[in-house]
Amino acid sequence: MLRLKTFGGLSLEGDEGPLTGAAAQRRRLVLLASLAAAGQKGMSRDAVVGLLWPEADEARARAALSQALYALKRDTGEDELVLGHDVLTLNSDILRSDVSEFEHAIARGDFEAAANLYSGPFLAGVFISEAVEFEHWLDGVRLRLSQAAEQALEHLAMDAESRRDFATATSWWRRLLGLDALKTRAVLGLMEALVARGDRAEALRTAERHAQRVREDLDGEPNARIMAYASSLRGTPSRLPVIADEMIGRDDELRVATSLIERSDLSLLTLTGAGGTGKTRLAIHVARAVEPRVDRVWFVDLSALRDSAGVMPAVASACGVQPEPGRDPVDGIASSLAGRRVLIVLDNFEQVVDAAGAVARLVNVAPQVKLLVTSRMRLGIRAEHEFFVAPLALPEDPTDIGALRANSAVRLFLRRAAAANPSLAVDDDTLGAAARICARVDGLPLAIELAAARCRLMSPRTIATRLESGLDLVSGGGRDMPARQQAIRETVAWSVALLSDAERRVFARLGAFAGGASVAAAEWVCADNNDDASSALDALSALVDASLLMPEPAPRDDPRLRMLETVREFAMDALLRSSEKEAVLGRHAEWYRRLAMQLEPRLTGETQQDALSTLARDHANLGCALDWMIRSDHAEGALALAAALWRYWLVRGHLEEGRAWLARVLDMAASQLPELDQLRADAMTGAGTLAQNTGAVVAAKTCFEAVLAIRRAHDDATGIARALADLGWIAWRQCDFGKARQLSNECLTLAEEVGATRVAALALTNLGATALFEGNFLEACEALERSSAMRQQVADRRGVAFSDTFLAWT
DSSP: OOOEOTSSSSSOOOOOEEGGGGGGGGHHHHHHHHHHHHHGGEEEEEHHHHHHOSSSSSSHHHHHHHHHHHHHHHHHTTTTTTEOEEEEEEEEETTHHHHHHHHHHHHHTTTHHHHHOOOBBBBTTTTOTOOOOHHHHHHHHHHHEEEEEEEHHHHHHHHHHHTHHHHHHHHHHHHHHHTTTTTTHHHHHHHHHHHTOOHHHHHHHHHHHHHHIIIIIIIIIOOOHHHHHHHHTOOOOSSOOOOOOOSOOOHHEEEEHHHHOOOOTTEEEEEEOTTTTOOOHHHHHHHHHGGGGGGGEEEOOOOOOOOOHHHHHHHHTTTOOOTTTTTHHHHHHHHHHHTTOOEEEEEEOOOGGGGHHHHEEEEEHHHTTTEEEESSSSSOOOEEEEEEEOOOOSSSOOTTTHHHHHHHHHHHHHHHHHHOOTOOOHHHHHHHHHHHHHHHHHHHHHHHHHHHHHGSOHHHHHHHHTTOOOOOTBOOOOOOGGGGGGHHHHHHHHEEEEEEEHHHHHHHHHGGOOOOOHHHHHHHHHHHSOOGGGHHHHHHHHHHHHSSSEEEEEOOOOEEOOOOOOHHHHHHHHHHHHHHHHHHHHHHHHHHHHHHHHHHGGSSOOOOOOOOHHHHHHHHHHHHHHHHHHTOEEEEEEEEHHEEEEEEEETOHHHHHHHHHHHHHHGGGGOOGGGHHHHHHHHHHHHHHHHTTTOOOHHHHHHHHHHHHHHHHHTHHHHHHHHHHHHHHHHHHTHHHHHHHHHHHHHHHHHHHHHHHHHHHHHHHHHHHHHHHTTTTTHHHHHHHHHHHHHTTTHHHHHHHHHHHHHHOO
């Protein structure tokens, strides 16, 4: 009988010891191991060849397989060692393997036999060069077998515990830790078994070894449950709230915040951020990480307090300090904690922020005390070190399935969704819907969890669709959540209620902005009057401090602010309910009309890129401004704004969007007024340009002909020349080369008379393209070279590239 050993290595033995010769070659033994792992199902010849000889062509690979089978049969003396032709299986009457015996033992519930057979990872140390598919297959088999072994050992340990045989349970738990030294269940199981045997000291040493291994091997923090259990064994049970589930996507924040609070020169760390970002959860995990290295940790929930005077008495009560008549609680706390290294967590400080002075005094009189504070606004005292807790990062590419699976926000949604609906299938559609949900709620952990809870009744796709029309669906959290976190709107409302009246007015006005705003824009739009735009600056600063408004990375000379969309929706609702709605939306539209008109002349010169980037940052705001002007029948403003923006839409590729806006503006009845003719012609020039760039040549011609009529009626020479150039280009596109030449020559003559260099360059491009397509290459080169030179004079880099492209064709 032959015996194949696959756990912890790879070898083949007969009755007289290990086999040698050709049969013992590595790839041939791997062939036997692969068939052993396949069991009675066997493996097809194609599958074996793909795994073991991927580098060879099909004929050579099949020959290598046949040669390997022949060598194995010859050297073992067993012609029936491998059975079958198209599908290969091992003959279990001739060869026995530990892997097949292991799987049979698991199947019949003989976990002790299975545990004794598993002596290490399947094919440990085995490697085949240039066999990527084999490596993938091997990883999968190893994982399946190791998980089965771990489950067997855990079953054996728990069975021993149920029989109160803690000595045997300890042995099995140790065996399990030998397979996975960081397995939380195994560490806790071993500690509990040791305690049951009366060996508390070894249980504590087990926790210490776990903590050291996690810090050294993973550069992380030990499991909170293990540390809390260890703390309870020392006779100092943890005072921190119990959080049953893990924290997802905050590893970096946990590491940085923990290192900060442990710094000798830092006494007060404030975790700030918008409501729902997970400040409390992060603070608890930081406190758990620090707990083994301080004398005591206390957690003080301030959410029920409304009077700042009650903060220090609440801290004293949590720390077990008895009040003394006439004595400041701060002095009592400092005296009681003198000489002890302690951490005090103050949760939900924002509504009692006036107690910051008392906190500052405690820091001064008790320097050995560390304070970890969670608040939606800074305390604003000298000792404070602020750590901003941002929402979870969103997927950059919603079509990259691998990236979606790894994304923290998506992982959080899927984890909570699975808890709400264990039968939820995680396929590509689910991942895509999860990504849309996370983006809609700005990556806020609280909102993600509230949305995931809806998976009890809805599919992720349905939730994503419903959220597109509003955030009311994001409510109904767990009953253990505070009332202010039962819906995302209540979370925002909690922060807004803490603002002054002036700050609330500015908060509502900021709802007019979409996608953020420059500080200058926010100041001007949110001011109480045109003459005092700076009046809003203090309120804006307060909103940043309250985490309702966030600074946004931007060029140095153009600082920007933005609201999370969840917060902005609340602000917009407040604005729409207010009496100043139309006034604020009008100021918003006016600011962006002025901005666009100021930048419009720069969209074709040396500063084109800066102007385009500025407009791109406010793309959403520009759309909101146009929409308000159209709905308010403000035709002059709408025409001016659309006319100023069409070149931005053209260069940045927003062609269909630009056409849609221009169509809405030009359809306004008031835009037909004679006094607006020139503005209307400007907008129609944009409409025609965008139309012809999308292939709508006939529609473009109609626009340009109307523009020409208006320019002639107003005797606008430059405008006439530009319209002739546009019509000449349309004629060229329609292959009416005679008409193109006539219109472009007329344009060139007029443009040169009035000094319109940019328009003259357009005419020369038309003439060059016409000559090129007529076969007059010398004429084409001359016209296009003149066009390129003129475009360089006016710093029209896009135009230079256009002319030079035609030149390259000549």
